[in-house]
Amino acid sequence: MQDGKVRWVMEALSRYEAALLRYAATLVDRAQAKDVVQETFLELCKAEREAVEGHLAAWLFTVCKHRAVDARRKAQRLRSLEDADVNEAPDSGPIQKLERRQTLSRVGVALEALPEREREALLLKLDGGLSYKEIAKIMGLSTSNVGFILHTAIKRIQREIARDSELPMRAAGRTS
């Protein structure tokens, strides 16, 4: 009966899940990111197809952002109740981070080292293929602000790449 809808949702899922999971991981930890992305697609199931089609990517990233912000707030509340950092995601400790970095390329390392806001904008642009206007909406910024953040991020990575080619061992470092 609902084959058309199922197909549409599942196609959207295969096309955007990786980008959304990566994006969500800039806002919450990796385990939560999966929940957030699942919720995003559950939301898509309930949405009216005609209202979403044409700007599916922007819709998905918007909802994803909201769910991620919710999840983060919830996690913070939980953490303050338990007043311990046992809630730290299993893959976000310094050693795990270091290990992950070792498997990444120079550019990957530079990308991970970006300030959250810059990384978020960059992923929305390059992975999500969204316009400045769409990114501005999702991040609650002005369009020109988005341009500026992206420019800063790209310049930062450009510097990192240039620096890394001189000092390959310091790849995990961060510019001050």
Added chain:
Amino acid sequence: MSTAHEDPRVTDYALGELSGEELARFEAELAESELLREELAGVKSTLGALREELGSEPKPALDAPRRERIAEQASQGAPKPKRRLRAVAFAAMTVTAAAAGAMLFVTTQGRRAEVASVSMDKAEGKEKGTLGPGTAASAASSEDMPVVNQGQRFNRDAYDAFADNPFVRVATDPRSTFSIDVDTASYSLVRRHLRDGQLPPKGAVRIEEMINYFTYVYPEPTGDRPFSVSSEVGAAPWASGHRLLKLGLKGKHVAPADVPGTNLVFLVDTSGSMSDENKLPLLKQAFSLLVQQLDAVDRVSIVAYAGSAGTVLPPTPGDQRATILGALDRLSSGGSTNGGEGIQLAYELAKQGFVKGGVNRVLLATDGDFNVGVTSQSDLVDLVEKKAKTGVFLSVLGFGAGNFNDSTMEKLADKGNGNYAYIDTLNEAKKVLVEQATGTLMTIAKDVKIQIEFNPAEVSEFRLIGYENRVLSHHDFNDDKKDAGEIGADHTVTALYEIVPAGGAPTGPGNDPLKYQAPGTPTGKAARGELATVKLRYKQPAGSESQLIEVVVRDTDAKESDDFRFAAAVAELGMLLRDSPHKGSSSFADTVRLASSGELDERRREFVDLVRTAERLKR
């Protein structure tokens, strides 16, 4: 007036976000300012590096339970259709399915619209207090949200990045050990990218697969040997003074009548993304070509996998073409992919139809994105490897673009004792499935490993061209437990080594001399004038003990053959596309000259055209 370094318009322009007057003004400034142009080039190359990085990173995916939950929600609790595959002839199928989809949508729209608006109200209510109205879930209303530019859609093809094999000094390490590779997918992938007007990502360019896409003339094997080994040495066209060693393996010919029987299980991805003209329809044509080659002793089964996996055709004799083709025709696309379940089922059917001593093979046809369901990717690779030991091999046929998981596909075929081919045209399908049907399907030797020992009296350095992900440790060569590549009937496998002759200029600074050891002293055999000794180990398809072949290579200074120059030209194109540190003096123009210096068949002519295309794109 800001300096170019702080001018965010450079980024805006590179991302295509400038328009109208702003764009015109910026372009005028760009024409004037060398500094601005430099800035732009820097930003563009950083963007390129970022895109490549994002494209080559492993892609996270949701797990099966989450996926199922979403699929369930999408069908809104409606009873699951008993069969996803409609019994309608394919040509009519696409049209009717589209129409049916639209009708269903209209009839249920009212109810669904209600559900949607309720949930969005809720979402908005929740968000408003915290994020402000400007950022609330207003994305659900279409008016103020610009249409997403399809052209900017991120290409999700996944390629593993790798570095070129380096030069090795014979004085410190005279040996080179690797597993053969008969895959050809990289060439088709490169061709697709170039025809689409873009340079392929470096990770997609595997030089050995490009070289092995073409067949070269090698002597037929004699005696009991499943393949022949031959070599040719000539000038390396891109580095003056360097030599090139071309090694060739040729699998014996097996007449179709001598094949004891073929048991094929088609494992077909019927997920929604497969509906494109160059995917499922092409796949059906390709398989019908293969089915024409079969007869009564052969067995064919079909498994489809999408949201769930199902048997479409139980093991059926190969001469019942109408039944087989009918089942193929009934395949239609829809739903997501659960490859893990599908592959289990396919192996089950392969066991049922097992032909002893014959070809038993699962042919996985997919556009990539292989969701492995409850098992992880490494479990899947383990499964494929385990099944290969029981005599059921796996071949992978890649289709389509934009969603393609090249690295997974190659790993699966590699572990499954199979081949991996990428099919972009019906011609390619014919090449892989019909002309080379016996080679593609009939394995005549497995775990074929090559170890070369270079003679320090003749060679100072060497470099294996390509085979980066096939390099083995030297001690793996004699370890029969170590898996390696397979060779099929009529297959040819070619490997190239770039060689710096003894006394030639070193390619790099090299190491300091050792403090506690003197370098090895040459044996009396080093003075024989031999360039190298090639050793090969292989096992019979059902065997577990390896056999050894040894061949001596000499540099005779003979004129290079047409095949030699053509293989060198293919390597050159690969190096240019990879921007390899070893590309030396090569250029696209040289590659064209080199490739066209011999006789060209249709495939080689196509290669020359591709080089010209690459040259245009690189400008």
